[in-house]
Amino acid sequence: MEERGSGHRTVCVTGGAGYLGSSLVKKLLEKGHTVHATLRNLDDQSKVGLLKNFPEANTKLRLFKADIYNPDEFNPAIQGCDFVFHVATPYQNNTQSSQYKDTTEAAVAAVDSIVKSCVRSGTVKRLIYTGTVMAASALKEDGSGFKDSMDETCWTPLTLQINYNTSQFVKDYTNSKTISEKKLLNYECKVIKLEVVSLACGLVGGDTVLSYIPQSVACLMPQPLNDPISYQSLEFLQELMGKVPIVHIDDVCEAHIFCMDQRSLQGRFLCASDFLTTKEIADYFCRYHPEISIPEQLIGRHGSAVCWGSTKLNDLGFKHWYDAKLILEDSLQCLRKMGKFK
Structure with a gap:
């Protein structure tokens, strides 16, 4: 697919101070784009300071207050933009808000x-939405097991019960991301004259510009963390x-920008x-980092025979650099x- 020119654009990144959002903002600024980044609280100096300290931020970055629980607040940040990256998502329901009963309604x-x-x-x-593979399970609707492969046609069947002990937060997050992604992709794009792209990303690992361990990195690394x-x-x-x-944070950022750079997508x-x-x-840590002791109860299990069957992004010419x-x-x-x- 032919790419657009490499001219500088004005883009909006919702959730600009999160793990992916902050890395994406930094990379967009490095590439010369003007970035409108949204934060829930402009008085949070730790987050504001992080973004304002990025190279080129003094001339290329504008910060806007916007909260998922007040979705109309995103309008000023989007005005005048060429592309929008919708990264923000509610992780836990705001009990102080009576507007939505749960995170799914808010999302x-x-x-x-x-x-x-x-x-x-x-x-x-174009609107580029940051989705998750948690919305793309290859589980069969009848609960009889997995399909042979996992690709873009797979949707997590929300009627099934996953019989594994985990927090209600994880299940609610899965539901909210699945339902909101379906909602987005069901828009009649030709009618509204807006291209809509959803990037359903794997569990994101790698480094961070944040001062704390991102939640997705902690989720990927609980065995060496003994968590x-x-x-x-x-x-x-x-x-x-x-x-x-799994996917590296740099590849995720580059995939978002790749989706922006296509002439039409x-x-x-x-x-x-x-x-x-x-x-x-x-097994990887036991083999290559024997200094890290992994408790027996966290040693892991063999998975199912389902294989990764998605090639759509690679067929367009995108390349993952991190194995x-x-x-x-x-x-x-x-x-x-x-x-x-140490």
Whole structure:
């Protein structure tokens, strides 16, 4: 597919201070684009200071207050933009808000409001949504097991019960991301004159510009961290998908920008570079980092026979630069930087 020119654009990144959002903002600024980044609280100097200290931020970055629980607040940030990256998502329900009963209602309302803001702007060509492979399980609807492969046609069947002990938060997150992504992709794009792209990303690992361990890195690394709670989430992912799709933060950012750079693009694309079991992750650290002791109860399990069958993004010309080894090593380096290991 032919790419657009490499001219500088004005783009909006919702959730600009999160793990992916902050890395994406930094990379967009480095490439010369003007970035409108949204934060829930402009008085949070730790987040504001992080973004304002990026190279080129003094001339190329504008910060806007916007909260998923007040979705109309995104409108000013979107005005005048060429592309919008919708990264923000509610992780836990805001009990102080009576507007939505749960995170799913909040996420769907935000998608609806942001689409309308893009259309009203008259300038936004494409909305690129950050989805998750948790919405793309290859489980069969009848509960009889997995399909042979996992690709863009797979949708997590929300009527099934995943019989693995994990927090209600993880299950609610899976539901909200699945339903909001379906809502987004069901818009009649030709009618609203807006291209809509969804990038369903694997579990993201690697380094971070943040001063703390991102939640997705903790979820990928519970075995070396000896973190039983995060380990439950990792096992849930395997139970949901057969194996755990993983991807490096740099590849995720580049995939978002790649989707922006195409002359015309819409639809759903899965984004992951490897597909591992919890046992394979533990085995890697046991083999290459014997100094890290992994408790027996976190040693992992073999997964199902489902394979990674998605090639849509690669068929367009996108290349993942980080394999499983690099993802795990960079994630470990992130933990060391945070003082978890010597």
